[in-house]
Amino acid sequence: MEVTQPLVARAAMLIRRPPPDCYEAFVDPAITSKFWFSAGSDRLDAGRQVIWTWGMYGVSSTVDVKELVPGHRIVIDWDAGTEHASIVEWLFVPRAGGATFVDIRNHGFTGEPDKQVQQLVDSTDGFSLVVAGAKAWLEHGLKLRLVEDRHPDMLVEGWKPR
Template sequence: MQRLELTQAPVASASMIVRRPAAEVCEAFTDPSVTTRFWFSRSSGRMVEGAELRWEWEVYGVSVQVWVKALEEGRLIRFEWGNYERPTQVDVTFTPQPANATLVEVTETGFQGSGDETLRWVNDTVGGFTTVLCALKALLEHGIELGAVADHHPV
């Protein structure tokens, strides 16, 4: 096999139009009583700037530390997550669109490790955030809890 090398730092991204106002979509990410309906199953608190949180996916038996770095209501959520040695940064932006819709864009950066590890990590991230955004869209637009995150990697 030909040796492949990264020539720039990898970025994982996913985006989705959600037909709800930006403030409502952003609130869905910051309020764990809503977020647990489309993403993780438990949070130690609300996303506010400066918060250190723990998110759990009980179906998988995993959790992650989260450090909220910036929060501009209805515009941006920036957090780091992972372990203390190798956290990555996630930016979730909310851009208003016509007819009270919002473009939600999730970008994750700061991946570390070998090229193979990084490629797996970026691939998992893109798939994971795409699933989260689809579940968010179903919930906010149609009131449907898909359970897509829990079904993304069957145990």
């Protein structure tokens, strides 16, 4: 198999909250942990490195924050320097009625073409759950546990959600 175009995983959805609220949900780990990871070491801030932890799976990732445009855009380098490194970009596009179109794009996959395609598929799957979970939390205050329930056989023994 030959990959001739850059691979970009994309997940997007309308969230009926204003862009600043949607943006804040992804930069503040106290909010993000309601629908994605279980803990973040700090808020996202340009030039800062943070650690995101998925306690339910016993894994963490290092994130280098490359760019923040409050209420509009987030760019991170995820797991820089590892075989899983990639760039993730969030766009927060204002829509009528105070809603936001949240558009998440992941690219820069490395390795053999088969591996890149698998990263693309996994990323699309994961970010689709993330944006759906964000919608449920931001619009209705519902904690759906989508990311946690995606791989129930991989949960850390004794894991208790908050």
